Amino acid sequence: MIIDKVMFIMYMAVIKNKKIIVISEKKSIFIGHLIGFDEYMNLVLYDGKFKDTNLKKYISFDYIIITDEIIKIHVMSKNSSKKIMYF
Numbered sequence: 001m002i003i004d005k006v007m008f009i010m011y012m013a014v015i016k017n018k019k020i021i022v023i024s025e026k027k028s029i030f031i032g033h034l035i036g037f038d039e040y041m042n043l044v045l046y047d048g049k050f051k052d053t054n055l056k057k058y059i060s061f062d063y064i065i066i067t068d069e070i071i072k073i074h075v076m077s078k079n080s081s082k083k084i085m086y087f
Helices: none
Strands: 019-024 029-038 042-046 055-060 063-066 069-077
Touching: none
Parallel strands: 019 069
Antiparallel strands: 019 029, 029 042, 042 055, 063 069
16 A cells, blocks of 8 residues: 555554654665654654653655555655655
């Protein structure tokens, strides 16, 4: 299932707090839990490692891929002409 930003709000309840993998074009990987999103539709992620510091990351995204087991998000740069990746 591929979800774009418009459909993201509809699926928020389904994917919230699930473990997800975020993969950027630079192949940097972030594994954590989805807390929500900000007013610019950036993902708000919590890595779960630092309970006291409440470390959050804000990541922009283009598409979210949801499977039964895990959610994988491919982050593309604004000027990218690349298609969505399947994992």
